[in-house]
Amino acid sequence: MGKGRSKHQGLPDPIEMYHPHLAKKRKVDDEDEKPSKRKRGDKKSKAAPAAPEKKNGKTAVKQVNGAKSKSAAALPAKKGAKEYAPKSKTNSKKAPPPASESDEGSDDDGNDDMEWEDEDDEVPEGKLSAVDFMGSSDEEDLDSNDEPNLDSDSEDSVYDSGDDEARPIFSDDDLSGSDAEEQLTAANIAGLTRKLDLQMAQEAEEAEAEFQEQIATNIGTDEVKPFVIGAATTDEDATKSLTSLTPDLALLRTRINDVVRVLEDFSNLCEAGRSRTDYTDQIIADVSAYYGYSPYLAEKLFHLFSPSEALSFFEANETPRPLVIRTNTLKTHRRDLAQVLINRGVTLEPIGKWSKVGLQVFESQVPLGATPEYLAGHYILQAASSFLPVMALAPQENERCLDMAAAPGGKTTYMAALMKNTGCIFANDANKNRAKGLIGNIHRLGVKNTIVCNYDAREFPKVIGGFDRVLLDAPCSGTGVIAKDASVKTNKTEKDFLKLPHLQKQLLLAAIDSVDHNSKTGGYIVYSTCSVTVEENEGVVEYALKKRPNVKLVDTGLTFGVEGFVSFRGKTFNEKMKMTRRYYPHKYNVDGFYVAKFRKVGPSPVGTTSAAPEDIEEAEEESGAMEIDEEGNEKQKEGGGAFDWSEDEEDKEMIEKSLKRYKRRKGIDPRSDPSKAGTKSKKEEAPKEDKLEKSEPAKVNSEEKKEKKEKEKPAKTKSDKKEKPAKTKGFVRVSKKA
Numbered sequence: 125m126g127k128g129r130s131k132h133q134g135l136p137d138p139i140e141m142y143h144p145h146l147a148k149k150r151k152v153d154d155e156d157e158k159p160s161k162r163k164r165g166d167k168k169s170k171a172a173p174a175a176p177e178k179k180n181g182k183t184a185v186k187q188v189n190g191a192k193s194k195s196a197a198a199l200p201a202k203k204g205a206k207e208y209a210p211k212s213k214t215n216s217k218k219a220p221p222p223a224s225e226s227d228e229g230s231d232d233d234g235n236d237d238m239e240w241e242d243e244d245d246e247v248p249e250g251k252l253s254a255v256d257f258m259g260s261s262d263e264e265d266l267d268s269n270d271e272p273n274l275d276s277d278s279e280d281s282v283y284d285s286g287d288d289e290a291r292p293i294f295s296d297d298d299l300s301g302s303d304a305e306e307q308l309t310a311a312n313i314a315g316l317t318r319k320l321d322l323q324m325a326q327e328a329e330e331a332e333a334e335f336q337e338q339i340a341t342n343i344g345t346d347e348v349k350p351f352v353i354g355a356a357t358t359d360e361d362a363t364k365s366l367t368s369l370t371p372d373l374a375l376l377r378t379r380i381n382d383v384v385r386v387l388e389d390f391s392n393l394c395e396a397g398r399s400r401t402d403y404t405d406q407i408i409a410d411v412s413a414y415y416g417y418s419p420y421l422a423e424k425l426f427h428l429f430s431p432s433e434a435l436s437f438f439e440a441n442e443t444p445r446p447l448v449i450r451t452n453t454l455k456t457h458r459r460d461l462a463q464v465l466i467n468r469g470v471t472l473e474p475i476g477k478w479s480k481v482g483l484q485v486f487e488s489q490v491p492l493g494a495t496p497e498y499l500a501g502h503y504i505l506q507a508a509s510s511f512l513p514v515m516a517l518a519p520q521e522n523e524r525c526l527d528m529a530a531a532p533g534g535k536t537t538y539m540a541a542l543m544k545n546t547g548c549i550f551a552n553d554a555n556k557n558r559a560k561g562l563i564g565n566i567h568r569l570g571v572k573n574t575i576v577c578n579y580d581a582r583e584f585p586k587v588i589g590g591f592d593r594v595l596l597d598a599p600c601s602g603t604g605v606i607a608k609d610a611s612v613k614t615n616k617t618e619k620d621f622l623k624l625p626h627l628q629k630q631l632l633l634a635a636i637d638s639v640d641h642n643s644k645t646g647g648y649i650v651y652s653t654c655s656v657t658v659e660e661n662e663g664v665v666e667y668a669l670k671k672r673p674n675v676k677l678v679d680t681g682l683t684f685g686v687e688g689f690v691s692f693r694g695k696t697f698n699e700k701m702k703m704t705r706r707y708y709p710h711k712y713n714v715d716g717f718y719v720a721k722f723r724k725v726g727p728s729p730v731g732t733t734s735a736a737p738e739d740i741e742e743a744e745e746e747s748g749a750m751e752i753d754e755e756g757n758e759k760q761k762e763g764g765g766a767f768d769w770s771e772d773e774e775d776k777e778m779i780e781k782s783l784k785r786y787k788r789r790k791g792i793d794p795r796s797d798p799s800k801a802g803t804k805s806k807k808e809e810a811p812k813e814d815k816l817e818k819s820e821p822a823k824v825n826s827e828e829k830k831e832k833k834e835k836e837k838p839a840k841t842k843s844d845k846k847e848k849p850a851k852t853k854g855f856v857r858v859s860k861k862a
């Protein structure tokens with residue numbers, strides 16, 4: 125357990141959140157600033173922490189917990205120090221209580237036992253009973269981050285979601301067996317608690333010492349205004365240090381802290397002749413240098429918060445989030461899984477009351493990505509925040525759902541678990557390589573109600589529509605998962621923040637148009653990203669509300685999370701935007717995330733179908749964020765071979781057989797032209813006639829554009845593609861394969 129434990133995912137005390145200068149943290153910072161220095165852009169040091177979260181166990185486990193009591197931004201605040209130490213103690217012992225919005229900051233009173241007991245709770249449609257919030261973080265997919273923009277997201281995906289509503293993770297029996305639970309919890313926690321007590325005592329002691337030291341050096345701080353803006357110029361050494369290629373981190377840090385103080389009490393602490401903008405520009409430049417962000421991104425992120433909270437956010441991105449696994453309730457119960465893993469030397473506990481399937485891992489003697497239970501599909505490594513969109517979607521048994529950007533399947537498989545393998549899920553992803561991982565997870569976790577497909581999701585609902593629920597876990601910039609992928613700090617440019625929102629808007633409209641507003645049980649769309657920027661979240665939702673008056677925002681059912689922005693830097697959004705939810709690493713110890721839920725209340729306007737292929741291809745080329753292969757000529761990016769059905773003879777054979785069976789069922793001659801058959805089956809699958817008719821104009825238009833493009837392509841022709849329906853436009857009934 126160790127440090128990690130203290131950061132059990134959950135809500136930090138609200139007040140502390142905004143006053144990160146806790147003695148304890150500072151101390152850590154100071155240490156970091158010593159010789160070996162970690163921090164700042166030093167990607168190397170950062171990359172290190174993230175690595176462990178990946179499957180292979182051993183390493184992963186230890187650092188997993190963002191616990192790293194590190195984080196800490198160290199503001200000069202004197203008060204903070206004292207108050208903090210004791211609180212951190214409390215937090216470390218108990219999982220922070222999630223709770224309702226208002227409860228967010230409070231500590232969790234609930235103990236571990238209580239968490240186990242909650243496992244049975246169901247997640248009611250549209251309303252989550254869970255209160256706790258902790259987030260989690262990493263996901264199994266280690267690969268996910270590989271991809272460009274999208275990947276960051278994808279990684280999230282890796283984190284899966286997990287909540288089980290319909291099927292209590294622990295069987296009813298389990299739940300009733302409070303004795304057993306207690307024993308299990310006690311056995312696992314006792315040792316941790318002792319260690320934690322010792323550690324916390326030591327930390328408190330150190331914090332106090334640091335606090336005293338701080339008082340000694342900051343005497344009169346209140347009366348003396350920090351001289352931050354011109355500070356460097358008054359000291360030759362400092363100037364040299366701060367402007368050199370290897371700036372003095374300690375000096376930078378001090379100035380950052382001082383500027384935060386000034387900005388938070390500007391009228392009293394500002395220097396004469398200095399504007400707020402002067403200070404803001406200074407701190408953004410310093411944050412950029414200290415943490416290694418591009419100035420552009422540092423500024424964008426800084427403005428999302430108050431100065432001190434921004435510092436907390438940047439600091440939180442320096443430590444990994446806790447390692448979480450989601451119990452696959454299609455195969456086991458959480459308590460059973462926990463017991464088995466504990467027997468293997470894994471130290472864990474439920475992540476909190478808000479989830480009945482999540483387990484936070486503190487330590488492990490075995491690689492979690494290679495245990496027999498993992499291989500048997502009893503769990504998936506998945507970030508806690510990745511549970512949230514699925515919990516908000518709350519898919520019901522026997523429904524027909526679409527996961528538009530599904531790979532590597534963390535959320536799809538969670539949806540299947542909630543649906544108890546009933547109904548049908550279309551799991552789509554434009555990236556064939558990633559789709560392979562999706563199929564792998566579907567098989568491993570025993571999902572049997574899912575069809576995998578490989579389209580640019582903007583083609584929906586022309587591909588198929590009429591869904592009860594649609595999840596769009598959109599490709600994004602990944603600004604919520606910087607702790608996991610530090611490259612985001614410098615990779616994302618202004619161009620990305622123009623292209624991605626454009627793509628996200630197109631995808632969201634397609635998601636809305638793919639839902640059946642007459643669905644008896646659903647009619648919902650959930651939009652999520654692992655980014656915290658406004659243009660990728662509220663900006664996209666606002667656009668959809670304007671373009672599709674037939675949808676309205678509804679409660680996500682998630683009882684925690686920060687409200688979405690109703691206004692931001694001069695822009696105003698729909699008032700209901702506050703129903704959407706934001707998650708931050710510094711606030712909940714989870715990956716940064718955004719979740720919005722819509723209800724479709726009427727048919728989509730005539731002529732509203734997905735984006736034209738022309739736009740799609742254009743965006744793909746420009747984006748570089750994804751490797752979509754619209755026409756079967758996907759570009760192979762980092763990461764290996766394209767997902768080509770023909771590469772796998774077994775799959776090919778299976779697909780052909782399935783197609784034949786399907787045709788026979790439909791009364792179609794299996795030997796007939798596949799392209800015609802495909803067309804026919806599409807019609808049969810199509811949801812509603814009126815929708816088809818509405819999409820017709822755009823469809824024809826897009827077909828024409830496609831043809832034009834095809835003519836310019838020497839190798840493949842459109843007709844070639846049509847003869848291979850399974851390859852480019854086919855569905856793969858993965859579930860039935862095994």
Ligand SMILES: C[S@@+](CC[C@H](N)C(=O)[O-])C[C@H]1O[C@@H](n2cnc3c(N)ncnc32)[C@H](O)[C@@H]1O
Binds near residue numbers: 552599600
């Ligand atoms: C955030 S990840 C999805 C993670 C996934 N939901 C999970 O939980 O495992 C975003 C995914 O969108 C896919 N993607 C990007 N552009 C797409 C598009 N136009 N249509 C469909 N999928 C797309 C990427 O390949 C990537 O797998």
